[in-house]
Amino acid sequence: MTSVWPLLLYYLLPLVGLWTYRRGGRTGTLAAGISWFLAAVALGVVIGDARSFAVISFYLLSLVAVMTAFLVVTGTNPVYGALSLIGTFTGIAGVFVVLQCEFFGIVQVILYAGAILVLYLFVVMMVDLPKENAQKRGGVRGIAAIATGLGLLALVVKALAPLGMRLQPAAGASAEPYSVRAVGTALFGPYLVPFEVASLLLLVALVGAIVLSGRERES
Amino acid sequence: MNEYLSVLVFLLLATLVGAALLVLSHYLGPRRRGGIKGTPVESGVDPIGDARIPFNVRFYLVGILFIVFDVEAVFLYVWAVIYKQYLNRGAFLLGEMALFIGILLFGYVYAWKKGALDWD
Amino acid sequence: MVPLTHVLVFGAVLFLIGLVGFLSRRNFLTLFMSVEIMLNAVNVNLIGFSRSLGDTAGQVFAVFVITVAAAEVAVGLAILILMYRSRGRVLVQDWRALRDN
Numbered sequence: 001m002t003s004v005w006p007l008l009l010y011y012l013l014p015l016v017g018l019w020t021y022r023r024g025g026r027t028g029t030l031a032a033g034i035s036w037f038l039a040a041v042a043l044g045v046v047i048g049d050a051r052s053f054a055v056i057s058f059y060l061l062s063l064v065a066v067m068t069a070f071l072v073v074t075g076t077n078p079v080y081g082a083l084s085l086i087g088t089f090t091g092i093a094g095v096f097v098v099l100q101c102e103f104f105g106i107v108q109v110i111l112y113a114g115a116i117l118v119l120y121l122f123v124v125m126m127v128d129l130p131k132e133n134a135q136k137r138g139g140v141r142g143i144a145a146i147a148t149g150l151g152l153l154a155l156v157v158k159a160l161a162p163l164g165m166r167l168q169p170a171a172g173a174s175a176e177p178y179s180v181r182a183v184g185t186a187l188f189g190p191y192l193v194p195f196e197v198a199s200l201l202l203l204v205a206l207v208g209a210i211v212l213s214g215r216e217r218e219s
Numbered sequence: 220m221n222e223y224l225s226v227l228v229f230l231l232l233a234t235l236v237g238a239a240l241l242v243l244s245h246y247l248g249p250r251r252r253g254g255i256k257g258t259p260v261e262s263g264v265d266p267i268g269d270a271r272i273p274f275n276v277r278f279y280l281v282g283i284l285f286i287v288f289d290v291e292a293v294f295l296y297v298w299a300v301i302y303k304q305y306l307n308r309g310a311f312l313l314g315e316m317a318l319f320i321g322i323l324l325f326g327y328v329y330a331w332k333k334g335a336l337d338w339d
Numbered sequence: 340m341v342p343l344t345h346v347l348v349f350g351a352v353l354f355l356i357g358l359v360g361f362l363s364r365r366n367f368l369t370l371f372m373s374v375e376i377m378l379n380a381v382n383v384n385l386i387g388f389s390r391s392l393g394d395t396a397g398q399v400f401a402v403f404v405i406t407v408a409a410a411e412v413a414v415g416l417a418i419l420i421l422m423y424r425s426r427g428r429v430l431v432q433d434w435r436a437l438r439d440n
Binding site for chain 3: 054055058059062065066069070072073074075078081082085088089092095096098099100101103104107108111112115116119120123124126127142144145146148149150152153156157160182183185186187191194198201202204205206208209212213214
Binding site for chain 2: 057097107110111114115116118119122123125126180181183184185187188192195196198199200202203205206207209210213
């Protein structure tokens with residue numbers, strides 16, 4: 001079942017050959033995903049049971065995230081890629097909310113969809129890219145990428161299969177470990193040094209970006 | 220999870236209303252393309268070139284500053300939530316955050332001195 | 340409750356998409372977006388484990404992953420802009436000039 005994903009991905013990559021990718025396919029993927037999402041949301045509302053509602057929304061949100069991630073990787077226009085990435089981030093944020101980590105859902109929206117994506121869009125607008133030419137299908141690059149991904153996924157799924165038996169969800173866990181308070185207590189207690197180093201990392205990133213973008217050389 | 224049901228109903232309704240408006244106006248509205256409709260409004264000038272002119276690099280620098288201080292705000296939020304709970308270690312917590320902000324303030328001063336905040 | 344395995348498979352599929360995109364595309368911006376997808380997949384795994392084990396460490400690491408992603412984007416995109424200025428395009432094969440012959 002999981003091996004279908006890489007094959008699908010391979011055929012959606014912008015490669016010329018056996019089956020040339022058409023623009024309509026992308027729009028169709030998005031439309032199908034959205035309609036699926038709405039249908040299942042309606043289903044969840046109709047059922048109304050809290051547990052099944054959470055489970056259904058998890059699968060739907062993950063589906064939205066995976067589909068938009070497909071669009072990011074397979075599209076040739078970086079502007080649409082960046083816009084699809086918003087869908088991925090929002091879907092993952094929704095998954096976090098379903099997993100009862102509301103704080104991370106909000107951080108995901110604020111930081112990824114709000115800040116990082118804006119930066120991407122600025123850069124996309126700034127560099128005015130020519131369209132990436134489609135590569136020949138059957139080239140080493142695409143096949144190697146798919147083979148690597150498939151192998152990795154097989155390994156991960158193989159490793160997960162026994163894990164699912166042993167690690168049942170919420171085994172002796174309360175609601176408290178997910179709260180912001182618990183995160184803060186850990187962050188400003190045992191993880192104090194990484195926290196301070198994170199500020200150094202941000203400082204270096206800030207200085208590096210200013211130096212590299214070379215504003216003073218222009219004027 | 221039940222408290223999110225209303226959020227979902229809201230999302231659903233918003234999506235439906237938005238989509239319905241688009242679809243309805245697409246199918247019901249009259250459309251006459253071409254001719255005088257394509258000309259600039261009233262005494263407007265004829266458009267020159269492409270609408271997608273490259274952005275200035277200033278936007279990027281402002282975006283960088285925004286990201287860095289956005290991350291800082293996330294840390295500050297977590298810190299503010301637990302601060303009251305650990306008032307007996309208040310000075311220590313304050314020092315931690317002061318160090319964090321101080322290091323980032325250094326970057327802010329650097330950006331200021333380098334003129335990353337100037338807009339001309 | 341969503342089983343942990345399904346959360347992890349979701350993370351693995353996202354990671355796979357990012358990995359395939361990173362290996363097969365040539366546009367530098369798309370490569371960066373693929374990296375973002377991979378980092379997000381890691382976050383999904385960390386939070387899934389954190390919830391399932393009732394351990395906060397996973398969430399703390401997720402915060403650090405987000406911080407590193409922000410820093411990576413800032414510097415990476417600055418390098419991309421530099422590259423665009425010198426080459427006029429941002430394809431990966433342009434980096435071959437860095438290789439020593």
